[in-house]
Amino acid sequence: EAGVTQFPSHSVIEKGQTVTLRCDPISGHDNLYWYRRVMGKEIKFLLHFVKESKQDESGMPNNRFLAERTGGTYSTLKVQPAELEDSGVYFCASSQDAGARNSPLHFGNGTRLTVT
């Protein structure tokens, strides 16, 4: 099966610009997660979708970040306007079941975002 796909792999933008990251989960996976690793620190949870609904968005840093998952398939994460501290690697992950007992997370390769 195809894995979790993220696009683009790299993005370099200037402060104040807008960037949209895309994630295509594994087909049939209802659960989709966004995580972020900033400047070599720990990977932090951003939000979780179940199908098209946001289940938990407690990790979203502020209202400059907007995530969508129209139709419950692929997801986008938009940063508008981007700030320097938004630089990092954004990971998307998906799982078939909600819990970890039988269904670990499958991660994409990440999008490395650099804001200059």
Added chain:
Amino acid sequence: AQSVAQPEDQVNVAEGNPLTVKCTYSVSGNPYLFWYVQYPNRGLQFLLKYITGDNLVKGSYGFEAEFNKSQTSFHLKKPSALVSDSALYFCALHMNTGFQKLVFGTGTRLLVSP
């Protein structure tokens, strides 16, 4: 609050020697614990997990981890390291809340020399 600590930024080991990557956690209750590995320019790959039961968990590529509740640790081990094991390793946990809102450590870079 839940947290995961990986006290070593980097671990160096010679090929063929045993390796240990340390992880400790802080949580109230019984966590689910995980190890993920990230190879260069790749995403995170699941290695192993502890949910319940036997404290020694075996995972992919010959790795294993031991859950120690009294020491709140979940160290990753392998009896004989390979150069190809060189990668970034992340320890993570989440509570049994039904969803995989993972709390990660900062990662440990493992460098295996020939």
